[in-house]
Amino acid sequence: MVGGSVPVFDEVILSTALMNQVISFHDMSGTLVCQAGCVLEDLSRHVEERGFVMPLDLGAKGSCHIGGNVATNAGGLRFLRYGSLHGTVLGLEAVLADGTVLNCLSTLRKDNTGYDLKQLFIGSEGTLGVITAVSILCPPKPRAVSVAFLGCPGFSEVLQTFSTCKGLLGEILSAYEFMDAECMWLVTRHLRLTSPVQESPFYVLIETSGSRAGHDAEKLNDFLEQVLSSGLVTDGTVATDHMKVKALWALRERISEALSRDGYVYKYDLSLPTERLYDLVTDLRARLGPRAKHVVGYGHLGDGNLHLNVTSEAFSPSVLGALEPYVYEWTAEQQGSVSAEHGLGFKKRGVLGYSKPPEALHLMQQLKALLDPKGILNPYKTLPAQA
Numbered sequence: 001m002v003g004g005s006v007p008v009f010d011e012v013i014l015s016t017a018l019m020n021q022v023i024s025f026h027d028m029s030g031t032l033v034c035q036a037g038c039v040l041e042d043l044s045r046h047v048e049e050r051g052f053v054m055p056l057d058l059g060a061k062g063s064c065h066i067g068g069n070v071a072t073n074a075g076g077l078r079f080l081r082y083g084s085l086h087g088t089v090l091g092l093e094a095v096l097a098d099g100t101v102l103n104c105l106s107t108l109r110k111d112n113t114g115y116d117l118k119q120l121f122i123g124s125e126g127t128l129g130v131i132t133a134v135s136i137l138c139p140p141k142p143r144a145v146s147v148a149f150l151g152c153p154g155f156s157e158v159l160q161t162f163s164t165c166k167g168l169l170g171e172i173l174s175a176y177e178f179m180d181a182e183c184m185w186l187v188t189r190h191l192r193l194t195s196p197v198q199e200s201p202f203y204v205l206i207e208t209s210g211s212r213a214g215h216d217a218e219k220l221n222d223f224l225e226q227v228l229s230s231g232l233v234t235d236g237t238v239a240t241d242h243m244k245v246k247a248l249w250a251l252r253e254r255i256s257e258a259l260s261r262d263g264y265v266y267k268y269d270l271s272l273p274t275e276r277l278y279d280l281v282t283d284l285r286a287r288l289g290p291r292a293k294h295v296v297g298y299g300h301l302g303d304g305n306l307h308l309n310v311t312s313e314a315f316s317p318s319v320l321g322a323l324e325p326y327v328y329e330w331t332a333e334q335q336g337s338v339s340a341e342h343g344l345g346f347k348k349r350g351v352l353g354y355s356k357p358p359e360a361l362h363l364m365q366q367l368k369a370l371l372d373p374k375g376i377l378n379p380y381k382t383l384p385a386q387a
């Protein structure tokens with residue numbers, strides 16, 4: 001997507017893979033303190049055995065490190081429920097460019113003493129320091145999880161289903177994801193997954209997480225009855241069994257993998273006003289015509305986050321020219337973000353100005369110069385190349 005961790009010129013590669021120890025877990029508060037190289041899925045297992053969950057979950061959970069998750073401020077599938085790492089990370093330890101170990105590994109919920117320095121490192125993509133340990137607040141493990149996978153006749157119905165769902169499911173809603181028909185075609189074709197519902201122009205995946213199965217089922221049934229009878233949803237399936245829940249999530253989580261098997265992929269990760277989120281996809285389909293193999297839209301609709309992906313047989317300068325800067329201008333006109341959850345890395349560092357004013361860019365350059373005067377920390381990434 002952005003090449004945030006990809007060495008491009010003369011970098012030294014640093015791996016934290018051996019720093020994979022859990023330092024402590026507090027059973028009462030759910031505070032986990034661990035080293036940066038812990039794999040997210042291992043941490044999930046560790047806290048789930050103790051009745052908690054990690055506040056973040058992503059498709060890459062089996063290989064991604066928590067240090068990288070925090071450094072990139074990864075969003076993922078639980079964002080709607082537990083919010084950003086800016087809220088759930090309580091503290092961190094980072095090694096600065098001059099070797100200073102900055103120990104801000106606090107486990108306090110409240111600490112209003114001076115500037116909140118840890119926030120600078122969350123989402124800094126390794127450009128201000130190397131995160132070596134983190135403390136994270138883990139929420140209690142929900143006792144009941146259900147997933148509904150639904151087919152919708154249009155994007156307007158996807159939006160109305162979201163409003164209905166917020167109203168009727170309330171506090172038990174934990175994810176609202178959407179994908180279009182082309183995404184379904186890609187996962188069924190390239191990954192041999194099977195669609196559990198009738199063919200539809202759009203699909204939504206709704207997850208509920210609560211503390212009492214009966215209560216959640218009642219709410220979910222009321223909601224389903226309403227959306228099915230009003231025609232917002234045309235077909236659907238519900239799962240509570242762990243394996244079936246996983247299979248439904250796979251349809252959504254593995255779109256990225258299916259895309260990579262379709263050809264060259266142009267990838268965009270945008271925050272847009274939810275009502276206009278899919279207009280860009282429709283617009284680009286017309287703009288690109290037969291030059292593109294697929295133009296797909298999917299993502300974390302509940303967070304206003306569109307994953308726009310375009311595939312072509314091979315890399316084509318003409319396709320790229322039709323996409324950029326058009327996509328960025330379109331996003332800026334909507335006051336959106338050109339990177340909702342994947343950062344800027346190497347490939348997108350030049351477009352930061354579409355989402356931030358010059359004054360903010362200038363202050364970012366000053367912070368970088370202060371913390372990394374020799375430019376040795378993840379060089380060539382995040383900030384635009386200086387003129």
Ligand SMILES: O=C(O)CC[C@@H](O)C(=O)O
Binds near residue numbers: 059076253256268309
């Ligand atoms: O590859 C993408 O476009 C997005 C990947 C990831 O953020 C997802 O939500 O599946």
Ligand SMILES: [Zn+2]
Binds near residue numbers: 300307341
């Ligand atoms: Zn995503």
